[in-house]
Amino acid sequence: MNVSSRMETQEVLRVKLEVLRREHRDLDEAIAALHEGTAADQLMLRRLKKRKLSLKDQIRDIEDRLLPDIIA
Template sequence: MLTEEQITETRTTLHELQIEHHDLNQVIDHLMLNPPPDDLLVRRLKKRKLLLKDRIVLLEHMLEPDVLA
C-alpha cells in the first residue's frame, strides 16, 4: 500500500506524463499536417507517446487498483 507521500508523488508524476503525452500528440499532429513530415521523427515521437501511455496506465492502476484483482 502506498503512503500519502508516495500517492502525492505518483499523482504529480502522472500529471506530468499526461501533459507530455498531450504535447507529443499535438507535435505529431502538426508534423503530419505540414508536409513533408520527417518520418523518423514522427515514428520516434509516436513510440515515446506509447511509452508514456503505458506509464500513465501503470501509475493510474497504482493509484486506483482494481477491486477484483
C-alpha cells in the first residue's frame, strides 16, 4: 500500500470514528431520556444499551488501527 492510499484510509477511518462517537453520544442522550420517563420501555433500553456497547467496540477497534501500540 502506498503512502497516499494509506493516508486516504486513515482519513476514512477518522471520519467513521467521528460518526461512531456522535452516534454513541446520541445513544447516551436517548438512554437518559428513557430513564427520565415514567414508563421506561425496558426492551428499548436494552436494545439501545446493546447498540451503544457495539459502537464502543467499533470505536475502540478504529482507534487501535489509527494508533497502534508501540512496544518500547
